[in-house]
Amino acid sequence: MALTQTRDPRGQILDDDASIALIDNPDSTEEIPTLDFGPYLDGRPGGREAVAAHLREITMTVGFFYLKNHGIPQSLIDAVFAESKRFHAIPLEKKAELSFVDTDGFKSGYIGFATEKRKVNVNIVADTKPNIYEQITVQREGAGNINRWPELPGFKETVNEYHRAIEKLARSFLPLWSTSLKLPLDFFDRWFVNPHLQLSLLHYPPQKEVGNRQYGIAPHTDNAMMTFLAQENIPGLAVRMPSGRWRAVDIVPGTLLVNTGNALVRWTNELYLSTKHRVINTSNVDRYSIPVFFGPQDDTVLEVLPPCKSEDQPSLYEPVTYGDLRRWYYNKPKT
Template identity: 40%
Template sequence: MVASLSHGQARDRVADIPVIDLAPYMSGEPGALPHAAKELREALETIGFFIIINHGVPRELIAQTFAEAKRFHAQPMDVKTALRMNEHNNGYMAMGRYAVWTSDVNDNDKPDLNEAFFLRRERQPNDPLLQSGRLYVGPNRWPENLDGFRERVLQYTDAMDELSRQLMPICATALDLPPDYFDAAFAESQFTFRLSHYPPVAAEVNQFGIAPHTDANFLTFLAQTDVPGLQVRMPDGTWQDVPYIPDSYAVNSGDMMHRWTNGRFKSTPHRAVPPVGSDRYAIPFFLGPHIDTLIECLPTCQGPGRPPRFEPMTYDAYLHWWYKANYDASLQDDLDDTAGD
């Protein structure tokens, strides 16, 4: 069953973060595309966060994926560390080993209080990118003792990849571009999927579930749960909990969107605080374009008095810098020494 909540109902429950009802657009109603694009443009120019409802991803599939996250992290530590993160940053990352050290939002000097399992697009053995040996294009690491885990997780990432492609005409229209402008860049997106576990542990001063940061990618989709944790920094500088709406996604733009739009669309700081009293699980889907996409100022985001602010660079180049600086897989090399801790 897919979420069915009217825009008015959701708007009554959210004071500051826009809610975009995708039902008219998904059903092809006349005028729905420019209307949704206007809402997205206003959200990303002012806050950088919005919530989508009636998105078409089945409720049962979302619940199943949360269950898989819980099942993975319930395994013994030595089983998880056997899948330690590889050089492509796919696999298991233990708690307390990383943070976004390059953040210009906060002086992040303590590691984050969550553990996570990462994967990217699953590629066939004859895939040219997989065969190239380049970083961040695979292979994924999969547990051998969790029957159905791989199949269920890939079912979810397929659904999210499809949802992201459906939203590309909205993003393009919001930027006064032809609706199909981003289609080629996202035909084979470079996404990262993360199954995270936040235990209810005490944080030290200036320590977080995830420390304040901006995302490196284009758009992030976070299926919402009733366990709070995600906070967004509002335009006035205050931190606000992202309100919970059942069967919705919290969506934010990242650094690639910010660079591509010449700063027109925000890459908004956010963080996660450790939960209180119960474990929190999160399944964020980080969407980026094809790894070789050149990110350069869009034609509608520059002009007289508004020159390009950022040097053109490929998404691949940005990922190399960002992952090496923040999620260095070599920091997981000694996990066998601590598996019993």
């Protein structure tokens, strides 16, 4: 199915210095909300309904939230950060042996500093410079697709354990999304038999220059249904708030930072948000973070859901498969 669209979830591309200065120098004091997952995970009476209602409110207004009581042990999160630092400390020539490959959406391997090509269809600021970060990316393996793993004892096992924990957490959100939209609890399950689950271990060196369209990661929206971000102790992320101004994201111990992406925007006819964000590491030390992107399988047709359209509110988007949306996102032709 070819990708056609009547609207664009990434928003207007900015090319004026005043707007870009707001992104580079965040000054908003608006609150990034916190979602307490405990009442739902613990099975408390009314917990699912209450958490789903709060999730709906957050996703309609901000699109980013701190998730507490998520059930993933801090010891496991710490272990994955330790493996990330261990990987990024090995010589560049060894990392380069795991150079990044993309086999029709199965993305795995290493991308070095300032080598990532700018993605035309996700740019928010025009003419940005190449991003200043390095990463190794792994996917949910299966159907003959195998990740490119470094020869570091324990690395694969630890990363896979965390990957599985995030998948379990992400799947537990599906009944909440259904509840928030007054759909059957299992409504989304059919599209997540073999979900898209992409984990990246990111390393940002200190960025000496702020401005001049240089970023750790340039302003963008995410394309999956949800992103689960583990942060350590170094800030650098900023997000666009409801006022239109940008806020620096605090580090809140014991939480994951979660945001919604373009897939959910299309499903809900823009009822739910995909919020712009960027990274600039202005500290004097290296920054590490671990995003995991969660979406449906590639053949899922993203069509505006019945509760989100009517005669007075027609569909803003043509139906498209998630695979084609991903190809559009990375400005890749359909294969």
